[in-house]
Amino acid sequence: MSTFVTQSSLPSLEEYMEEIRPIFDSKWITNMGPVYKKMQHQLIEYLDVPELSLFVNGHMALEMGLQTFDFPAGSEVITTPYTFVSTTHAITRQNLVPVFCDINPDDYTMDASKIEELITDKTVAIMPVHVYGNLCDVEKIQEIADRHGLKVLYDGAHAFGVKYKGVGVGNFGDMCMYSFHATKVFNTIEGGAIAFKDKKYQMRLHELKNFGIHEEDCVMDVGGNAKMDEFRAAMGICNLRHVDENIAKRKAIAEKYDELLGVVDGIRIQSVRDGVKTNYAYYPVYIDSAAFGENRDSVYKRLEESDIHARRYFYPASNDLDCYRTRMHVQETPVAHDTSLNILCLPIYPNLAIEEVEHICDIVRNGR
Numbered sequence: 001m002s003t004f005v006t007q008s009s010l011p012s013l014e015e016y017m018e019e020i021r022p023i024f025d026s027k028w029i030t031n032m033g034p035v036y037k038k039m040q041h042q043l044i045e046y047l048d049v050p051e052l053s054l055f056v057n058g059h060m061a062l063e064m065g066l067q068t069f070d071f072p073a074g075s076e077v078i079t080t081p082y083t084f085v086s087t088t089h090a091i092t093r094q095n096l097v098p099v100f101c102d103i104n105p106d107d108y109t110m111d112a113s114k115i116e117e118l119i120t121d122k123t124v125a126i127m128p129v130h131v132y133g134n135l136c137d138v139e140k141i142q143e144i145a146d147r148h149g150l151k152v153l154y155d156g157a158h159a160f161g162v163k164y165k166g167v168g169v170g171n172f173g174d175m176c177m178y179s180f181h182a183t184k185v186f187n188t189i190e191g192g193a194i195a196f197k198d199k200k201y202q203m204r205l206h207e208l209k210n211f212g213i214h215e216e217d218c219v220m221d222v223g224g225n226a227k228m229d230e231f232r233a234a235m236g237i238c239n240l241r242h243v244d245e246n247i248a249k250r251k252a253i254a255e256k257y258d259e260l261l262g263v264v265d266g267i268r269i270q271s272v273r274d275g276v277k278t279n280y281a282y283y284p285v286y287i288d289s290a291a292f293g294e295n296r297d298s299v300y301k302r303l304e305e306s307d308i309h310a311r312r313y314f315y316p317a318s319n320d321l322d323c324y325r326t327r328m329h330v331q332e333t334p335v336a337h338d339t340s341l342n343i344l345c346l347p348i349y350p351n352l353a354i355e356e357v358e359h360i361c362d363i364v365r366n367g368r
Helices: 013-026 034-047 058-068 085-093 138-148 200-208 230-261 296-305 334-342 354-366
Strands: 051-055 076-079 097-100 123-127 151-155 175-179 192-196 213-215 267-269 283-287 343-346
Touching (some): 013 230, 051 200, 058 085, 138 151
Parallel strands (some): 076 097
């Protein structure tokens, strides 16, 4: 049986059927209905955020979060190349310019010490990325943003339920995007959200995801269709009941990996920032070929031969992709480039047996 890097968490069929029964009774299947509102309220409480707007997916949430700020076309947004391409696409598709900041070599988040040297008179925002369930240096980033009058929109696709010093991740910055994609710690099949503190964004986000409609005969904005439907919200309600249990199972798997791989020469595991309560979204290992005696791609291929499908994630870095390569060279972000060539995400999901984790570690350690 194949082992993949992740596996979607699902409730029982009976639990989901019970949750969607009222949808069939009411015939209200989209347009922010009662199930949407029920999940929205539950998530506000669980994530400990003041406001939350739900979207059809995380990417559209990110785009429309940017659109809410009304930045002039051609403005610059400082971001990281060590991310899924959606982050960079969201900036570019809003007619803004991504400016890539390098990352920390230990936790793979944006290196806050390198942000200020990238600020110009065109800079309007910082879009850092919380990576693998670990958080950026939110305090330093906010201090820089406040001093220069910049907005901060976090890509928190990996950070569902994560807290820093007891505070939910969605409270940092002006906005924080969550992804509820099928592969994430918490999923609504497809889905996403924007958390925010300032209520002035509430109506704008609501309108942007509904074609910009302000009233029945009044369209105030050039919006799109990015509403979450009732069936996905129902899946979210079901999955939210089990998310703490699933995170606990992920923790046990990560601890087994730590035990078996953390002492191996040439394998480096991710550092978690002090004060962060992580969600164990991914299990990345950095493979130092000089010390380990084998490079990342070789390990990746050996696992594939055993029907174990790890993931080179994120690879390539965004500024090494065909559509962005001419904008900023990878030599300008050497840590991100090096990390993209040497990181391998090993399988982790709640139903992964500890025996399978041990088997994966045996292949990684003993195949040299």
